[in-house]
Amino acid sequence: MAGQDQIRPHRDDAEPDDAPDAPAAPSTQARDAEVDALLDEIDDVLESNAEQFVRGFVQKGGQ
Amino acid sequence: MTVRRVMGIETEYGILQPGRPLANPMLLSSHVVAVHAATRESGRAKARWDYDDEDPLHDARGFHLQRASAHPSLLTDDPAKPAPSGDGPQELARASVEEYEDPGAANVILTNGARLYVDHAHPEYSSPEVTNPRDAVLWDRAGERVMLASVRALASTSALPDVALYKNNVDGKGATYGMHENYLVERAVPWADLAARLIPFLVTRQVYTGAGRVGLGQRGEQAGFQLSQRADYMEAEIGLETTLRRPIVNTRDEPHADPERWRRLHVIIGDATMLEVATYLRLGTTSLVLWLIERAVAEGGAGGAGGALAAVDRLALRDPVQAVHLISHDVTLTTRVELVDGRQLTALEVQRAYLDAVRVALEHAGAELDDQTRDVLDRWDSVLTRLANDPASCAREVEWLAKLRLLEGMRRRDRLPWDHPRLAAVDLQWSDLRPERGLYHRLAAAGAVERLVAEEDVARAELHPPRDTRAYFRGEAVARYGPEISAASWDSVVFDVVGSPTLQRVPMRDPLRGTAAHVEALLDRSPDASSLLAHLGAG
Numbered sequence: 001m002a003g004q005d006q007i008r009p010h011r012d013d014a015e016p017d018d019a020p021d022a023p024a025a026p027s028t029q030a031r032d033a034e035v036d037a038l039l040d041e042i043d044d045v046l047e048s049n050a051e052q053f054v055r056g057f058v059q060k061g062g063q
Numbered sequence: 064m065t066v067r068r069v070m071g072i073e074t075e076y077g078i079l080q081p082g083r084p085l086a087n088p089m090l091l092s093s094h095v096v097a098v099h100a101a102t103r104e105s106g107r108a109k110a111r112w113d114y115d116d117e118d119p120l121h122d123a124r125g126f127h128l129q130r131a132s133a134h135p136s137l138l139t140d141d142p143a144k145p146a147p148s149g150d151g152p153q154e155l156a157r158a159s160v161e162e163y164e165d166p167g168a169a170n171v172i173l174t175n176g177a178r179l180y181v182d183h184a185h186p187e188y189s190s191p192e193v194t195n196p197r198d199a200v201l202w203d204r205a206g207e208r209v210m211l212a213s214v215r216a217l218a219s220t221s222a223l224p225d226v227a228l229y230k231n232n233v234d235g236k237g238a239t240y241g242m243h244e245n246y247l248v249e250r251a252v253p254w255a256d257l258a259a260r261l262i263p264f265l266v267t268r269q270v271y272t273g274a275g276r277v278g279l280g281q282r283g284e285q286a287g288f289q290l291s292q293r294a295d296y297m298e299a300e301i302g303l304e305t306t307l308r309r310p311i312v313n314t315r316d317e318p319h320a321d322p323e324r325w326r327r328l329h330v331i332i333g334d335a336t337m338l339e340v341a342t343y344l345r346l347g348t349t350s351l352v353l354w355l356i357e358r359a360v361a362e363g364g365a366g367g368a369g370g371a372l373a374a375v376d377r378l379a380l381r382d383p384v385q386a387v388h389l390i391s392h393d394v395t396l397t398t399r400v401e402l403v404d405g406r407q408l409t410a411l412e413v414q415r416a417y418l419d420a421v422r423v424a425l426e427h428a429g430a431e432l433d434d435q436t437r438d439v440l441d442r443w444d445s446v447l448t449r450l451a452n453d454p455a456s457c458a459r460e461v462e463w464l465a466k467l468r469l470l471e472g473m474r475r476r477d478r479l480p481w482d483h484p485r486l487a488a489v490d491l492q493w494s495d496l497r498p499e500r501g502l503y504h505r506l507a508a509a510g511a512v513e514r515l516v517a518e519e520d521v522a523r524a525e526l527h528p529p530r531d532t533r534a535y536f537r538g539e540a541v542a543r544y545g546p547e548i549s550a551a552s553w554d555s556v557v558f559d560v561v562g563s564p565t566l567q568r569v570p571m572r573d574p575l576r577g578t579a580a581h582v583e584a585l586l587d588r589s590p591d592a593s594s595l596l597a598h599l600g601a602g
Contacts, residue, residue: 034511035472041505042469042489050488054235056084057491060184062075062240063331 065436066350067195069247069574072203075185075240077229088184095186095213096169102216112170113550151600155566172551174542176534191534192574196347200339201516205524211496230335230494232292237282239296242335246328249357258312263378264352266386267410271446272345274334275463277490286482290463292334294391337503339515340460347439355424369427371420379403459513536577547592560593
């Protein structure tokens with residue numbers, strides 16, 4: 001599993017907020033501080049090897 | 064004429080052994096159930112599921128009851144008869160040999176009246192019957208605590224595998240597993256009319272009930288985000304199947320006796336939701352639409368319920384299955400779907416038409432609204448208005464928006480394309496039941512989502528049944544007389560009293576009998592099962 005998906009989030013906190021964003025759903029256009037704080041927290045708990053975690057998430061069908 | 068009716072939620076949880084993707088999910092699921100039985104129900108774990116019912120459809124019987132919802136079908140309505148069933152206990156012969164118990168058929172009847180068992184390859188929690196959407200939220204959340212307790216117990220037992228449980232509906236590889244809602248509906252409504260009038264509502268409600276999903280298509284073939292977990296798996300309008308060609312409206316589990324008054328509606332299109340408001344609105348709005356349909360049919364004629372029924376009938380969709388997919392795939396909520404009458408409406412407009420029709424019918428009925436009905440109406444109106452004008456303001460109530468808010472934040476910060484595995488991981492880990500791992504729980508802890516029920520009430524609901532349905536008798540019987548119960552089901556409890564020549568089966572045919580009001584004093588007067596049975600009339 002050497003080093004796969006070790007993309008670490010890069011924090012561009014210093015960057016001004018007017019960085020060009022891809023067109024987003026209208027619901028999420030505004031950058032908000034609450035989300036930034038949540039993302040920092042989530043970085044600490046999100047599976048470190050996301051690709052392996054996602055690939056291994058295999059379920060049998062149910063109803 | 065309210066949001067109140069007998070209802071319940073069944074949830075199949077996603078299950079993993081962390082780090083071991085090939086672990087047998089049936090075995091893991093049975094550990095989840097068995098460890099609950101061992102740690103929480105010690106001494107009263109012997110009760111099996113009672114498949115003995117009068118249902119003449121013998122072949123279908125086991126399957127029927129296994130899938131049975133929180134509120135079946137057999138209803139009597141004779142207030143003169145003693146609680147909880149209207150009938151006294153029935154004598155049953157004891158099996159001459161010990162009945163074979165398939166260890167894979169792990170099954171526990173909980174003291175809160177719910178059923179915890181293995182369905183297919185998932186642990187399932189079927190909530191007790193409740194009478195209103197807020198209680199549905201409470202006992203649904205209680206189910207999360209039941210499941211989490213098993214996760215913790217397995218984690219602390221070195222001889223047993225660790226598991227992680229997810230309250231979601233897809234694995235992103237093509238598999239889906241269900242969250243099913245059950246509603247008691249008046250039998251007088253013809254099935255075809257009920258389905259036809261409900262389908263446009265069920266197709267469009269995902270704009271506020273969807274849990275959100277990363278990936279488009281059953282296997283996530285296309286990158287992107289959609290409103291609903293289940294949408295891409297809906298392949299038919301109406302049908303018997305729940306595992307193949309899944310229908311929007313499911314016809315399984317017709318009541319098997321006294322069908323004159325009620326039927327059980329089994330809705331399989333919905334997503335399991337972590338957000339309490341999403342669960343509340345899903346059950347509350349659906350119950351109101353069912354009330355409208357019942358009311359209109361009761362009044363008869365095209366002008367039923369002050370003309371509301373005619374408005375609903377005009378909402379018939381040209382292609383409901385395609386509409387489910389189209390609406391789910393459009394996060395801007397502007398996609399128009401074609402109606403049979405030629406109009407092109409957005410999902411929000413269809414929902415608004417249902418809300419207006421419900422209001423017309425309520426006004427026509429002229430009755431005072433209870434608080435919860437008014438609250439559901441106000442929230443429904445508010446969320447439709449804000450989804451159209453300011454969807455970001457719904458991120459505390461609407462799950463797909465809460466999830467999308469995080470995902471878009473991460474995409475922007477880290478410049479990730481929609482097919483990046485970190486985004487898929489966020490989607491999956493969103494519903495991990497462990498508060499230290501689950502991303503929903505991070506939002507809840509940060510106050511970023513609205514809560515409807517107090518945690519101490521959820522903790523109580525984990526152990527205690529609703530007081531206003533027959534789940535009260537079931538749960539209290541298990542709590543008080545567990546060692547003397549040999550089996551139970553939605554509509555029966557079978558007692559095995561030492562010294563008695565036969566088993567005693569107490570039928571509970573009416574979901575609204577066996578309540579605390581009916582039986583609490585009786586239970587308090589009965590220190591053991593034999594005195595209870597004597598009081599119930601077995602003598």
